[in-house]
Amino acid sequence: MNNRQLFLSHLAQTTDFPLLIEVEKAEGIHLFGPNGEKYIDLISGIGVSNVGHRHPKVLAAIQSQLDKYLHLMVYGEYVQTPQTQLAKALCDTLPDSLDNVYLVNSGSEAVEGALKLAKRFTGRREMISCVNAYHGSSHGSLSAGGNELFKRAYRPLLPGISHIHYGHLADLEKINRQTAAVILETIQGEAGIRVADREYFQALRRRCDETGTLLILDEIQAGFGRTGKFWAFEHFDIVPDILLCAKGMGGGMPIGAFIANKEVMGVFKNNPLLGHITTFGGHPVSAAASLATVQILQEEQLISQVEAKAALFKSLLVHPKIKGIRNKGLMMAVEFGSFEVLKPIIDRAIELGVITDWFLFCDDSMRIAPPLIITEEQIHDACQAILRAIDEA
Structure with missing residues (x-):
């Protein structure tokens, strides 16, 4: 049995539709799969990896x-x-x-x-x-x-x-x-x-x-x-x-x-x-x-950079399907109006190498909470992928 089969057979499940992203390594803002997959982690393991994965x-x-x-x-x-x-x-x-x-x-x-x-x-x-x-x-x-x-x-x-x-x-x-x-x-x-x-x-x-x-x-x-x-x-x-x-x-x-x-x-x-x-x-x-x-x-003065990075996300994430963005720093919710619109966008973004999510009590909005170490270039790359996902979903 491969790792995915072992996961489904022997680890307790919390939904009938786990993401099933297999991770071999993590570094900085990225997760890496066993077959060369590379993902930008825009949710920091749900608010955990504020200083990035495996900070030296x-x-x-x-x-x-x-x-x-x-x-x-x-x-x-x-x-x-x-x-x-x-x-x-x-x-x-x-x-x-x-x-x-x-x-x-x-x-x-x-x-x-x-x-x-x-x-x-x-x-x-x-x-x-x-x-x-x-x-x-x-x-x-x-x-x-x-x-x-x-x-x-x-x-x-x-x-x-x-x-x-x-x-x-x-x-x-x-x-x-x-x-x-x-x-x-x-x-x-x-x-x-x-x-x-x-x-x-x-x-x-x-x-x-x-x-x-x-x-x-x-x-x-x-x-x-x-x-x-x-x-x-x-x-x-x-x-x-x-x-x-x-x-x-x-x-x-x-x-x-x-x-x-x-x-x-x-x-x-x-x-x-x-x-x-x-x-x-x-x-x-x-x-x-x-x-x-x-x-x-x-x-590393990461906290003083948060507002500017949040502002960059907000300036780049402009699309007719985006109804608004709520945030306090890099704790962000991008509103799409319904789960039916949002879920295919999240799925396509993952295929394009960007991991986002929704919220337990707000399933019409995309969660964005990247590691605070994220750079401007990486923000541009992530937002381009999200905008592409919106168009292609």
Whole structure:
């Protein structure tokens, strides 16, 4: 049996129509197949490869750590240099009130930890999230999600969660003194790149303060430079109580984190002690890769280039079938009006060597979220292929 047959026979499937792109190697913005295929990865493995595939500095950090140690102990007991240096580097990018990092393995785990933390710290049980929010697929994170299509088959889910509409000021009145936390994507991702304005975020922060509610901002997709700032909340002059990150954090390695202040995080130490446990959270190899990723973003000034690269995409992607482009930096949605129009374009673009995608809760729009290292020449090449795909699909 070849690899494709083994994939279909022995790996659990999540759809009846997987992409079935076979990858032999990845480098920079490209994926390479076993028969000479070459693809531009315009979705970064869904927001993961912000510094590109196999960045040399990430590989060097991984190799250096491999020569020292791998897993040693469950999280939080041993002093491990990759973890401590990463935590310090993350805190250095943040306001002083976000000074305590809990390292986990993924975005869903970061959500789970944050939900527990908010309940434990406030003593409250009710949560609020947004319609068409996506926070992950585990039971708690799915409960906080905002799309019933993805939830109904798994009910009963976590009780006490209600939903508001992202960006709607009037809905903020639903936040009250029984609300432990509001969990919200700073930029809504799977809803098709929806961006609320500064007035909304300022009002959200005020309402949480008035009611003693913790504000959890999910930047699992939007963080690590994707929007043109290291953290997306910096665009809106607010600070969350708990910040979530993963995806682009690891330079291609699995890692996530929830970040708060030391007082809030401290509730996990007592009643009960070990209030949140992870065996592999902050794995030293992943932590080393993540630290390298932070340094690459800063040293190579990738974040300061995001706006210009996004503007270039928008200037080149002009076609009668394109209804509009929504974006915050290189977190982009190209609207085509229907899935029936979009899907053949995505399929043809892949045949032409450009990988794009749609969104879970917005299937009329094309996802574009390339590695931040993408060059102007590569943007031109990718856009030419997309425009050709539109004409030929």
